[in-house]
Amino acid sequence: MPDPIQRSGDRLLAQQTALARFGELALHSEDLQEILHDACRLVAEGLGTGLAKVLELQPDGRTLLVRAGVGWQPGVVGHVTLQAETGTLEGLALSIPDAVVSEDIAAETRFPIPEFMRDHGVRSLVNVTVIGADSRPPYGVLEVDSRTPRAFDTDEVAFLQTYANMLAAAVDRLRAGDELRARAADVERLFRELQHRVKNNLQVIIGLMQLQARRAVSPETQDALQVVRQRVDALRLLHDKLYLAGDVDRVDLGAYLGELAGTLLRFHAEAEQGIRLVLEMRGIIVPPEQAAPLGLIVNEFITNSLKYAFGTSGGTIGLRLEPARGGELRVILWDDGRGLPAERSSGTGMRLVEGLARQLSARADWSGAGTGTMGPGTRLTLLFRILPLR
Known part of the structure; x- marks a missing residue:
């Protein structure tokens, strides 16, 4: 039977692998739904729960839609909405900068648990805010759920926060592209802004990869993260040249x-x-x-x-x-x-x-x-x- 140190190392390896795989996807895909779905899939694998979801904040600023997820029955993803009001789990998640962790919802007194989560046997959860760019409202909430009571430790919370920041960078990249297409009359200025954002987001992802590489528990994981970082850096250099030359x-x-x-x-x-x-x-x-x-x-x-x-x-x-x-x-x-x-x-x-x-x-x-x-x-x-x- 693996000892606790071995199990901890295996969990860290799974998390670092998930970050590396998602980092490549987030840079290349132009399909937001694909990015959100794979974000849920990989983060659920990284934390070993099989349940995860992204709640997207709607234009009214109060409603959250289950935009993507894994482990849920049909009729949840793309359909279920929740109200981010005072006294709710969703309201708390959007109102504080820290993660919301509930080790056992049976003993939870801060907020009620949505019925669809109880129907799926959720016993524990951890969520973090997916921030918005340039002081915009947050995109939403990234949440991992567990069907067994579980105390998510500080490393797992830090992993989830890193993952949410990478997701926020990917969402911002696609949103900037949408703005560009919607405002053709101002195409040059917006494209330069897009290049600037992409360059900055690539630099953020490079930094995250370097951080995870320093924490890697095996040479194989360090090598895998290093390969991804170098690929990202090749794209970062290209966007540097486009932005500095002023010719996109x-x-x-x-x-x-x-x-x-x-x-x-x-x-x-x-x-x-x-x-x-x-x-x-x-x-x-x-x-x-x-x-x-x-x-x-x-x-x-x-x-x-x-x-x-x-x-x-x-x-x-x-x-x-x-x-x-x-x-x-x-x-x-x-x-x-x-x-x-x-x-x-x-x-x-x-x-x-x-x-x-x-x-x-x-x-x-x-x-x-x-x-x-x-x-x-x-x-x-x-x-x-x-x-x-x-």
Whole structure:
């Protein structure tokens, strides 16, 4: 039977895994319902209860709708509404900055428990506010329920609060996008504001990932969180360039990818001594929707080269950007390391690169040890047509 320390470590691992998985989803999905549903699913897994829900505050400022949830019978999610009045659980949740915890609702005297929760056998609960951006009203409440009496400890409450902050950042990103589409006459100003918010939200998520990595109980969890953080940082750098340049429609791909590659190498400099970066770049302008997947591909290739390609003697990583025939663009990534191991060819990073290449409508050519023109190592060539600039 696992001892208490082992059980605590397992719970922390589950929570950190849930944060990492949700962090990636929150950055890429444009579907609010998908984000809310997966938020409930992953937070319920992280706390091991099987029951969670998001209560969305309606425009009247008093009514909360069960907008998403897991573990509930049909007729609850999307239908049940609650009034956030004085003396209610929902009213208390929205009126205080701290979490509301009830270890055993049978002994609860502060507020009544909604009937649908009793019908589902809820015995304990913990909830936190999903804050609004820029001093706006809160989005709502994130709540985890348990069918057995349970004392949620301070680490679990902190996990739930971190999760709610990430959810708030995702909701704010989508709401800002909705505002942009609804106010086409003011499109440039709103798009710049969106870029600013996205940049700030990405920075918040990077900070949360770094915090969780420091608390991680295993090297595997630290590595998983580090991979996610680097992917987020690649997007953060792109939005930095868009915002600072004041031109949200175009990106200098050579400058962006060159800076991204240099940042990755500096990040690993202490652990990866003797690795050299060779850049052969052109000032080629592309729209942001092509720069983003290219940045993630560069991140995956260089990260994997740093982790797997070299021994103690070091080596070289290269990145070349050049025009090709027929108005296409060629991006070449290479290293002179051990070559691409067979077990890495079906990994998450490889699948991500292939999916991003399809997003670019790019032809992707891999060559492994000794097969490329640059000698031993691994080489990835991408060939695609640049989209028209707006």
